[in-house]
Amino acid sequence: MKTITCNACGHINKEGTMICGSCGKPLDSISGEDKNTLLNMRYDGTAVRSKTRNRSIIDKIWNFFSSIKIGVTLIVLALISSAVGTILPQEMYIPQNVDAFTHYRDEYGLFGQIYYQLGFHNLYSSWWYMILIALIGISIFIVSIDRGVPLYKALTNQNPKRHTGFLKRQKLYSESETYDEDEKEQLLFNLKKHRYNIFEKDGHLLAEKGRFARWGPYVNHLGLIIFLLGTLFRFVPFMYVDDFVWVREGETVVIPSTSQEYYVENKKFIIENYGEDEAEVFAEAIQNQEGPIAKHFETQAVIYKDQSTNIVGEEPDLNQIKEGSIIVNKPLKFDGFSLYQSSYQTNEFKSMSFKLHETSDENEDAIAEFKIDLDNPENNFTFDNGYRIELDQFYPDYYLDEGQPKSQSNYPRNPGFVFFVYPPNEEEPEVSFAAIGKNIDPTNDNDYKIGLTDFEVRNASGLSLKKDYTLPILGLGAFIFMIGVIQGMYWQHRRIWFHPTSKGIIVAGHTNKNWFGFKNEVDKIFTGTSLQAIKDLEEDSKEDRSQS
Numbered sequence: 155m156k157t158i159t160c161n162a163c164g165h166i167n168k169e170g171t172m173i174c175g176s177c178g179k180p181l182d183s184i185s186g187e188d189k190n191t192l193l194n195m196r197y198d199g200t201a202v203r204s205k206t207r208n209r210s211i212i213d214k215i216w217n218f219f220s221s222i223k224i225g226v227t228l229i230v231l232a233l234i235s236s237a238v239g240t241i242l243p244q245e246m247y248i249p250q251n252v253d254a255f256t257h258y259r260d261e262y263g264l265f266g267q268i269y270y271q272l273g274f275h276n277l278y279s280s281w282w283y284m285i286l287i288a289l290i291g292i293s294i295f296i297v298s299i300d301r302g303v304p305l306y307k308a309l310t311n312q313n314p315k316r317h318t319g320f321l322k323r324q325k326l327y328s329e330s331e332t333y334d335e336d337e338k339e340q341l342l343f344n345l346k347k348h349r350y351n352i353f354e355k356d357g358h359l360l361a362e363k364g365r366f367a368r369w370g371p372y373v374n375h376l377g378l379i380i381f382l383l384g385t386l387f388r389f390v391p392f393m394y395v396d397d398f399v400w401v402r403e404g405e406t407v408v409i410p411s412t413s414q415e416y417y418v419e420n421k422k423f424i425i426e427n428y429g430e431d432e433a434e435v436f437a438e439a440i441q442n443q444e445g446p447i448a449k450h451f452e453t454q455a456v457i458y459k460d461q462s463t464n465i466v467g468e469e470p471d472l473n474q475i476k477e478g479s480i481i482v483n484k485p486l487k488f489d490g491f492s493l494y495q496s497s498y499q500t501n502e503f504k505s506m507s508f509k510l511h512e513t514s515d516e517n518e519d520a521i522a523e524f525k526i527d528l529d530n531p532e533n534n535f536t537f538d539n540g541y542r543i544e545l546d547q548f549y550p551d552y553y554l555d556e557g558q559p560k561s562q563s564n565y566p567r568n569p570g571f572v573f574f575v576y577p578p579n580e581e582e583p584e585v586s587f588a589a590i591g592k593n594i595d596p597t598n599d600n601d602y603k604i605g606l607t608d609f610e611v612r613n614a615s616g617l618s619l620k621k622d623y624t625l626p627i628l629g630l631g632a633f634i635f636m637i638g639v640i641q642g643m644y645w646q647h648r649r650i651w652f653h654p655t656s657k658g659i660i661v662a663g664h665t666n667k668n669w670f671g672f673k674n675e676v677d678k679i680f681t682g683t684s685l686q687a688i689k690d691l692e693e694d695s696k697e698d699r700s701q702s
Contacts, residue, residue, distance in 0.1 A: 159596040162317055170206030173199025176313060178320035191322045192692060195664050196307035197301070217686040220300040223341040225293040230284050239277035246276075254423045256564055279389055291382040298375040305368060312361035314353045314666050316651050318660065324651075326663035328688040333659035337637035337683045341652065344679040350650070364513075368666060370642020377635030383626035395621035398496065400565060403503070406458070409619060417472055417495065425451040425500065451498055453615040480617065486529050492623050497616035502641045503528055507608040508588065510541065510575065513601055523607070528566040540578030543604070545556060547572035552589060559587070565614070575602050586651075648672055650679070661688060 156169040159180055165176035173180055180193060193199065204220040207213045218224060248257050254275060258266035273280040321327065341359075345352055348363040388394040397411040399418070400622030406419040426444035459474035476488045485492040500526060505527050509520035520536040525572040526545070535543045557571055568590065576582035584600045646665050653660040665672040667692070676688045 168201045172199030173241045177317045179317035180319050196305040200304035200308045206487050219293045219296040228290045239274050252390040294334050294375045302372050314355040315358040321660050321662035324662035324664050326688050328661040328686045330685040331658040332684045338683045357654050361650040364645045364647045367645035368647045370638045373638030377631045381631030387624045393623045397619040403612045421456040423615045452479050492620045493617040496618040499614040501611040502614045504610040504612045510603050510606050542576040543575040546574050
């Protein structure tokens with residue numbers, strides 16, 4: 155790497171340095187800057203790696219990610235992608251028993267098909283979205299290192315004794331011909347009164363305060379990196395779980411996303427609706443709801459943990475670990491998980507009983523009777539009189555789509571059945587469709603009908619499973635980010651150099667923002683002294699140009 159030797163103090167500076175790191179003399183012979191322009195004090199002239207090195211492939215990659223434009227572009231892309239991801243429902247919100255590609259194509263046409271193929275249906279866990287978030291984090295990290303290291307070196311190696319060329323090219327500047335020990339003591343008193351830290355070398359003074367304000371953007375970057383790590387951790391099953399399970403009364407089911415380690419039993423589901431006297435207040439809501447409105451509902455549940463050795467085919471050995479009620483906003487917590495009362499289904503069908511009778515029999519006397527367990531429906535029923543019935547199709551929650559029966563879900567809320575009826579010694583079956591209030595004969599000339607005789611219902615409880623170890627990480631990131639915002643917004647880094655000369659004293663000042671307030675503060679510091687009022691060289695230069 156090339157170096158630049160300061161001809162005033164002999165200090166060796168790295169390539170790209172604009173101000174000597176020791177005496178502060180502007181290195182104009184190398185930089186080519188106009189000697190009358192104000193100095194760029196962002197990093198006190200310290201060389202920034204991305205601005206000085208672009209030779210190897212590592213330099214090129216580093217410079218790419220250290221570009222503010224690239225970082226902003228990545229953030230804009232992430233925002234646009236997130237916005238597009240809200241146009242159509244995410245995959246988790248579509249019916250569970252349908253093919254995702256078919257659903258988006260049929261429901262939303264060509265746009266839905268493109269939406270699916272680009273991965274927007276499952277945006278926040280898609281590989282390219284995760285890579286985009288990771289690239290943003292890498293960009294923020296490299297920008298912080300690229301700018302933060304030079305800034306640290308500049309702020310920790312400040313020399314109170316500065317070259318006059320450095321002082322004359324500061325925004326605030328003053329020259330005075332009188333300066334003695336009494337005035338120095340008064341200045342020191344005023345500086346301490348305004349909470350300045352004072353450094354002295356060979357009679358030269360540097361008064362500084364608010365240095366920590368310069369680290370505000372980097373504290374922001376740290377908070378953002380922690381926040382982004384928290385969002386990426388949401389794709390780690392150990393850190394984040396968001397799932398859903400239906401459990402019927404009297405049923406014990408495995409809790410999803412727990413590696414079949416935990417089970418939940420619904421001992422009883424309780425629901426209370428608003429009474430007639432209370433319902434008057436909610437008359438309009440009840441009318442819109444077209445049914446009763448729940449006042450309170452809860453699930454009395456038991457949580458079990460499987461103690462078996464996980465051998466294939468081995469029955470689970472369930473050990474009760476917790477029992478309690480799950481109420482809206484009052485979850486049942488266990489081993490880092492929380493089960494929330496999310497929804498419910500009343501009068502869900504548990505089983506249905508049917509009878510087979512002749513179509514021509516007005517009394518509909520049963521030839522055969524059978525019962526279907528809707529949780530585990532049997533496919534074949536054979537009777538002693540030679541009749542046989544085969545369950546060909548089962549639609550737990552059926553609806554008609556252009557005349558064809560389909561199921562909206564896997565839950566038996568509105569069951570529909572397609573039966574094959576085989577009379578004795580017959581090889582060709584009759585086909586019947588049976589459902590609540592329906593018995594359809596596809597050929598209209600069947601000799602037999604299947605009718606519903608009885609059914610059993612039960613309540614089902616919909617429970618949301620949550621586990622989120624990322625919230626503390628996200629909260630910490632947001633908290634640190636806000637500290638950075640406050641740190642950089644409400645404080646300023648202010649520095650004043652006092653340079654004694656044979657003719658008097660030179661005073662120069664610099665701040666990273668709020669020059670008006672800084673200038674007024676310097677005027678107060680000069681109170682009680684004969685020093686010339688400090689001037690704004692930039693404003694004076696503008697006035698001179700306007701007059702000329």
